Amino acid sequence: MQFDWMVQCYAGAGVHRDTPMLETVERETIMRGVDTTVDAGFEGLWVPDHFMLGPKAEEYEVWTLLSALAERTTDVELGPLVGSITYRNPALLAKMATTVDVLSEGNLRLGLGAGWHEAEHAAYGFDFPDVDTRIEMLDEGVQVVKTMFTDDEPTFRGEHYRIENALNNPKPVQEPHPPIVIGGAGPRMLRLVARHADEWNVEISARARGKPIEFKVRKFDDYLESEGRDPEAVDRSWLAHVLVCEDQAQLDAYVDRIFPLPWGEEADMNSSLDDAEDAREKGSMLIGTPAQVGEQIERIRDLGFGKLQLMFLDFPETGGMELFADEVIPEFE
Numbered sequence: 001m002q003f004d005w006m007v008q009c010y011a012g013a014g015v016h017r018d019t020p021m022l023e024t025v026e027r028e029t030i031m032r033g034v035d036t037t038v039d040a041g042f043e044g045l046w047v048p049d050h051f052m053l054g055p056k057a058e059e060y061e062v063w064t065l066l067s068a069l070a071e072r073t074t075d076v077e078l079g080p081l082v083g084s085i086t087y088r089n090p091a092l093l094a095k096m097a098t099t100v101d102v103l104s105e106g107n108l109r110l111g112l113g114a115g116w117h118e119a120e121h122a123a124y125g126f127d128f129p130d131v132d133t134r135i136e137m138l139d140e141g142v143q144v145v146k147t148m149f150t151d152d153e154p155t156f157r158g159e160h161y162r163i164e165n166a167l168n169n170p171k172p173v174q175e176p177h178p179p180i181v182i183g184g185a186g187p188r189m190l191r192l193v194a195r196h197a198d199e200w201n202v203e204i205s206a207r208a209r210g211k212p213i214e215f216k217v218r219k220f221d222d223y224l225e226s227e228g229r230d231p232e233a234v235d236r237s238w239l240a241h242v243l244v245c246e247d248q249a250q251l252d253a254y255v256d257r258i259f260p261l262p263w264g265e266e267a268d269m270n271s272s273l274d275d276a277e278d279a280r281e282k283g284s285m286l287i288g289t290p291a292q293v294g295e296q297i298e299r300i301r302d303l304g305f306g307k308l309q310l311m312f313l314d315f316p317e318t319g320g321m322e323l324f325a326d327e328v329i330p331e332f333e
Helices: 027-040 062-072 090-103 118-124 131-150 187-196 204-208 213-226 248-258 276-283 290-302 319-332
Strands: 002-006 044-047 077-080 110-113 180-183 199-202 235-244 261-265 268-273 286-288 307-312
Touching: 002 027, 002 319, 027 044, 027 062, 027 319, 044 062, 044 307, 062 077, 062 090, 090 131, 110 131, 131 180, 131 187, 180 187, 180 235, 187 213, 199 213, 204 235, 204 276, 235 248, 235 276, 235 290, 235 319, 248 286, 261 276, 268 276, 276 286, 286 290, 290 319, 307 319
Parallel strands: 002 044, 002 307, 044 077, 077 110, 110 180, 180 199, 199 235, 235 286, 235 307
Antiparallel strands: 261 268
């Protein structure tokens, strides 16, 4: 399996489910996390595409940060998880993505999604159409970026986007283009992923909504076969929170520090995770000793997911990252 870090570049101490111990966003803190995970053998770095997540609304912009990471790292996959199609014209997005692919010498994976943070759209003046329209925009947007990546004189005419000889030179390093990663798990999104994506990503809320994840995995295979694609040819990744500790006493101490945490969508966190067991059941969080966390990962692997993007609940401390690298990753090599 492959293990990556979801760069926790927004503050949420005591409140936010993703960064419950991060007081503030500072360059040194984030880069220390980057260096720790890369040195420890994690194979990818992913960055969220938001402008004001967390109670303090402190956050770095995704493509600016990815450009810095492209120059800081070597042989590490980089990408947005996932980029909202509503925030950038897809032709401009393709140009930005091409630049990061070149700067990283071919390590970009382009994560895309339909967007969800309505309050953020309103604050920044972005339109936020209904979900069906956003999925249509994503469908066209993927076609635009692929055209920009591959065609000499990129042209596309759709309902939502139109480009005419939108030159994109130089082209990306990767051929035919950087892999496309699409996040989501509803029926329309799964069909879109099956049609366009090189990798399917399932994040926390997508697993929690609707049918069980086992059903969604089966339907995804059906949709791939309907598109004439081999289910084995599409990567599958799983975004998860993790808290790994040496022993039960250390685990109990961290659980007391971190929980309870709000749970739900960012705009409507109307329930809570009260303890470790609650977090495992409601949030599919990976919590325990290295052996216990390994058992939980085995269940994810058995569903067909070969990649995990991880958010460490003890960050900005790096002990959990290092322990995971030392004692969990070797069990899956």
